[in-house]
Amino acid sequence: MICAAYLAKAGRNVLVLEKRHVLGGAAVSEEMYPGYTFSVASYVVSLFRPHIIRELELAKHGYEVIPMDCSFLPLPNGDSLARWADPQRSRREIARFSKKDSEVYPEFGKVMTHMGKLAKAVIDHPAPDITSINPKELANLFRLGKVFKGLGADLLHLNTKLMTMSALDFLDQWFESETLKAPMAVSGIIGTFQGVRSPGTAYVLLHHYMGQLDGAFRSWGFSKGGTGGISMACARAAERYGAEIRTETPVQRVLIQDGKATGVVLENGDELKASVVISNLDPNRTYLKMIGEENLEDDILKEIRRFKMRGSSGKVNLALDRVPEFSCRPGDGDHIRGDIAIAPSIDYLEKAYDQAKYGEFSTRPYINAVIPTLTDPSLAPPGKHILSCFVQYAPYHIKEGAANWPQFREAFGDTVVDTMAEYIPGLKDMILYRQVLTPWDMEQKMGLTEGNIFHGELSLEQLLFQRPITGYSKYKTSIRKLWMCGSGTHPGGGIMGASGELCAKTMLTSRAI
Amino acid sequence: MPVKSPFFPRTSDHCHSMNWKEWAGYYAASSYNTLHDSEYFAFRYSAGLLDITPLFKYSIKGPDSADFLSRIMVKNINKLRVGRVSYCCWCTDSGKVIDDGTVMRRSEHEFFVTSADPSYSWFSRFIRGYNVKLEEVTDKIAGLALQGPTSREILKHVCDADLDDLKFFSTHKANADGFQLDVSRTGYTGDLGYELWVENKHALKLWDAVMSAGKNYDIKPAGLDALDVTRVEAGLILKDVDYYNALHALTDDRMSSPYEISLGWTVNLDRDSFNGQAALKEESEQGSKWAVVGLDISWPEIEFLYNKHGLPPEIGSHAWRKSIPIYTASDKNHQIGYATSGTWSPILKKNIALATVEKKYDKIGREVQIEMTVEHKRHTVSAIVCKPQFYNPKRKTSNPNSQRS
Numbered sequence: 045m046i047c048a049a050y051l052a053k054a055g056r057n058v059l060v061l062e063k064r065h066v067l068g069g070a071a072v073s074e075e076m077y078p079g080y081t082f083s084v085a086s087y088v089v090s091l092f093r094p095h096i097i098r099e100l101e102l103a104k105h106g107y108e109v110i111p112m113d114c115s116f117l118p119l120p121n122g123d124s125l126a127r128w129a130d131p132q133r134s135r136r137e138i139a140r141f142s143k144k145d146s147e148v149y150p151e152f153g154k155v156m157t158h159m160g161k162l163a164k165a166v167i168d169h170p171a172p173d174i175t176s177i178n179p180k181e182l183a184n185l186f187r188l189g190k191v192f193k194g195l196g197a198d199l200l201h202l203n204t205k206l207m208t209m210s211a212l213d214f215l216d217q218w219f220e221s222e223t224l225k226a227p228m229a230v231s232g233i234i235g236t237f238q239g240v241r242s243p244g245t246a247y248v249l250l251h252h253y254m255g256q257l258d259g260a261f262r263s264w265g266f267s268k269g270g271t272g273g274i275s276m277a278c279a280r281a282a283e284r285y286g287a288e289i290r291t292e293t294p295v296q297r298v299l300i301q302d303g304k305a306t307g308v309v310l311e312n313g314d315e316l317k318a319s320v321v322i323s324n325l326d327p328n329r330t331y332l333k334m335i336g337e338e339n340l341e342d343d344i345l346k347e348i349r350r351f352k353m354r355g356s357s358g359k360v361n362l363a364l365d366r367v368p369e370f371s372c373r374p375g376d377g378d379h380i381r382g383d384i385a386i387a388p389s390i391d392y393l394e395k396a397y398d399q400a401k402y403g404e405f406s407t408r409p410y411i412n413a414v415i416p417t418l419t420d421p422s423l424a425p426p427g428k429h430i431l432s433c434f435v436q437y438a439p440y441h442i443k444e445g446a447a448n449w450p451q452f453r454e455a456f457g458d459t460v461v462d463t464m465a466e467y468i469p470g471l472k473d474m475i476l477y478r479q480v481l482t483p484w485d486m487e488q489k490m491g492l493t494e495g496n497i498f499h500g501e502l503s504l505e506q507l508l509f510q511r512p513i514t515g516y517s518k519y520k521t522s523i524r525k526l527w528m529c530g531s532g533t534h535p536g537g538g539i540m541g542a543s544g545e546l547c548a549k550t551m552l553t554s555r556a557i
Numbered sequence: 558m559p560v561k562s563p564f565f566p567r568t569s570d571h572c573h574s575m576n577w578k579e580w581a582g583y584y585a586a587s588s589y590n591t592l593h594d595s596e597y598f599a600f601r602y603s604a605g606l607l608d609i610t611p612l613f614k615y616s617i618k619g620p621d622s623a624d625f626l627s628r629i630m631v632k633n634i635n636k637l638r639v640g641r642v643s644y645c646c647w648c649t650d651s652g653k654v655i656d657d658g659t660v661m662r663r664s665e666h667e668f669f670v671t672s673a674d675p676s677y678s679w680f681s682r683f684i685r686g687y688n689v690k691l692e693e694v695t696d697k698i699a700g701l702a703l704q705g706p707t708s709r710e711i712l713k714h715v716c717d718a719d720l721d722d723l724k725f726f727s728t729h730k731a732n733a734d735g736f737q738l739d740v741s742r743t744g745y746t747g748d749l750g751y752e753l754w755v756e757n758k759h760a761l762k763l764w765d766a767v768m769s770a771g772k773n774y775d776i777k778p779a780g781l782d783a784l785d786v787t788r789v790e791a792g793l794i795l796k797d798v799d800y801y802n803a804l805h806a807l808t809d810d811r812m813s814s815p816y817e818i819s820l821g822w823t824v825n826l827d828r829d830s831f832n833g834q835a836a837l838k839e840e841s842e843q844g845s846k847w848a849v850v851g852l853d854i855s856w857p858e859i860e861f862l863y864n865k866h867g868l869p870p871e872i873g874s875h876a877w878r879k880s881i882p883i884y885t886a887s888d889k890n891h892q893i894g895y896a897t898s899g900t901w902s903p904i905l906k907k908n909i910a911l912a913t914v915e916k917k918y919d920k921i922g923r924e925v926q927i928e929m930t931v932e933h934k935r936h937t938v939s940a941i942v943c944k945p946q947f948y949n950p951k952r953k954t955s956n957p958n959s960q961r962s
Binding site: 132135136143144146147148 | 807
């Protein structure tokens with residue numbers, strides 16, 4: 045949608061085709077139960093690039109994001125930890141577990157702010173091609189080199205660690221309290237098929253740290269009306285610039301003649317001709333379904349098959365008839381108005397991963413829950429609430445086979461509710477409606493191959509100039525006139541808008557359209 | 558949410574303005590009345606009583622305490638005698654200031670340290686190998702600053718300490734009616750004054766004793782707004798206003814050495830190693846980049862600018878805290894530094910500021926220009942560089958029994 049808006053703004057004729065009746069893909073708001081609007085899959089915002097909001101005038105088209113004030117960690121022993129926007133308040137909370145950690149916390153924030161600046165230099169530009177001697181590419185590399193050099197020796201060393209270490213090892217360099225480290229480490233595993241002790245997860249931690257709201261780094265927020273609100277703002281902007289959007293128009297494949305895309309074939313058999321086609325599907329789907337194996341060279345086919353999708357998470361959305369109260373900190377105070385993590389210890393998280401490795405969903409999963417209705421009452425009837433639970437691990441490849449997920453869907457939903465009910469007594473009596481999304485459901489419903497929320501793992505070998513595959517990192521594909529954007533391309537996932545923007549800008553500057 | 562100090566039941570009774578702010582996670586009164594002037598004049602002409610509980614407080618005990626503190630502080634704490642207090646700062650390895658505070662030697666092996674930022678983690682980093690016990694007592698010990706010319710007389714009615722002999726920057730244990738307290742002749746107003754420390758459970762007894770003894774001496778609860786005016790007059794710098802904590806500063810440019818924030822006098826270079834020693838030695842030999850100076854801003858020029866608009870000079874009674882550019886006297890385009898805080902000084906009848914300027918411009922008596930906005934238009938007015946200490950009454954350091962008084 046962002047790509048369409050940019051191209052339309054530049055005066056190109058753009059047609060957007062959406063399979064479903066709602067726009068947004070994984071960032072959709074849907075009324076799943078009368079009066080209750082769920083952010084079905086993607087549920088919080090932070091990574092959205094501020095310059096895109098500005099350039100596409102999204103605020104004018106309904107982009108509204110409300111920042112969160114708190115990260116809350118209920119503990120099974122009746123204790124809890126809340127981290128607030130107010131630094132002194134966080135210090136007092138953390139000091140109950142470790143006085144040292146409470147004072148080191150701002151120092152860690154300072155370092156991550158620097159790292160986030162670096163990340164910004166990376167994500168706001170197309171990935172540099174390290175093999176090219178084209179002056180433009182060299183200039184691009186030089187620009188990055190300058191940013192790196194500006195970090196200074198200490199931070200450069202740290203950057204190497206960040207790229208290679210596990211989220212937990214990285215945090216161990218600062219903190220001693222497991223109660224603090226566990227909820228921080230989970231940022232390193234969200235959406236990946238890795239554990240907090242797996243090397244490489246420190247980078248994912250940074251990926252979640254570089255978010256920015258209104259100029260403040262590291263802040264997360266709710267989109268008014270659910271995350272679909274952002275999708276709709278983007279759609280309205282695109283339409284305003286002249287793009288046409290058709291829903292319930294599934295594409296079957298890309299029309300290819302002599303290695304060149306000439307349009308698309310719809311599922312109803314209609315053919316639509318176009319001078320350029322852009323796919324916002326994940327790399328797997330784009331190459332294997334839209335292009336088709338018959339149009340791919342062997343080496344590309346091999347590489348795209350090796351591209352790791354491996355969905356690892358599910359989503360459970362609950363419509364509640366009242367405010368859920370945590371036994372460790374009762375009441376509907378500010379502590380439950382932000383994000384709520386079920387991550388009581390490192391071992392808990394690692395055990396949850398252990399099961400996933402062998403094809404089971406975690407019996408006690410990591411859950412990132414939010415109650416968006418406490419911030420945005422328009423999502424549910426007065427006094428009623430929504431509890432949205434992002435759940436990990438739910439591996440796509442269960443040992444019974446992915447196609448058998450539907451048989452386990454309700455058992456998975458029960459596990460999540462049982463886990464939450466350990467912290468929220470009486471939860472089960474509040475539930476009016478339950479929506480359970482397994483990775484298999486996300487694949488079926490939203491076209492996320494293997495249910496991967498990032499269109500492919502955010503692991504180092506699948507990032508930057510290697511995302512999605514070597515040689516095709518600049519939004520081009522192996523088929524002429526067929527381009528790609530979306531989470532499967534640089535700079536990766538999250539509601540961020542960057543890949544669509546960079547794809548459009550790359551196309552426009554190279555006069556591809 | 559900020560927490561309440563043990564004095565809150567009393568301070569909230571007096572705080573008619575409802576003017577609170579957050580100080581280090583505590584509620585602190587900005588001013589008790591809508592205008593803080595009377596609190597300022599209490600500090601200067603009678604006595605003001607200020608809740609300083611939010612200061613971070615540490616108890617350091619054990620045979621190696623003095624060695625340990627000397628390792629951290631820029632000052633040689635080994636030389637601090639029992640019953641004396643030292644004002645100093647502590648630095649990173651690269652000689653940049655983290656925080657400033659006071660170190661009190663209560664006995665041979667017992668110290669009490671106050672700071673503006675939480676420091677437990679920093680102090681702990683150097684504790685290995687020293688036989689000391691470091692404990693944060695911020696939430697256990699309540700503090701009151703009793704400051705002003707009548708403070709000595711008031712305190713004589715409260716406790717048994719020999720106040721006529723208690724010297725500036727000395728500390729002593731004392732007994733009051735039903736409780737014990739520590740009295741130190743320190744403060745942040747640049748005047749005669751004391752800081753009183755008690756266990757939380759005695760906090761209200763202390764407040765009541767001081768307030769009732771102060772009745773005949775025009776005591777007033779005073780807030781941070783009044784304190785801010787007095788501390789600028791006294792030329793006392795403030796972390797996060799006049800300099801940044803090096804551990805939290807986002808860039809190297811935001812960090813300062815002790816020499817650059819007028820705390821060079823607290824550095825004892827030639828002794829056993831301490832944090833930042835090598836870097837500070839190098840800086841003391843090669844010279845610093847910046848210096849903190851005082852500025853005496855020309856009142857006639859301010860008056861002239863307002864007069865041009867048909868207005869009397871409008872200078873607020875609050876001390877200000879913002880960065881204002883400083884230029885050379887001859888060239889309005891040549892910026893040489895920035896003022897960080899300032900105030901109208903009611904006692905000196907001067908418009909004064911604390912500024913950071915390039916070292917070569919720190920000569921006393923030099924004329925510079927400071928930016929000033931009058932009726933929405935930017936101007937510059939001239940200012941004279943002076944020592945940052947604008948106000949320094951004799952009573953601050955004198956004793957009735959000594960010859961100096």
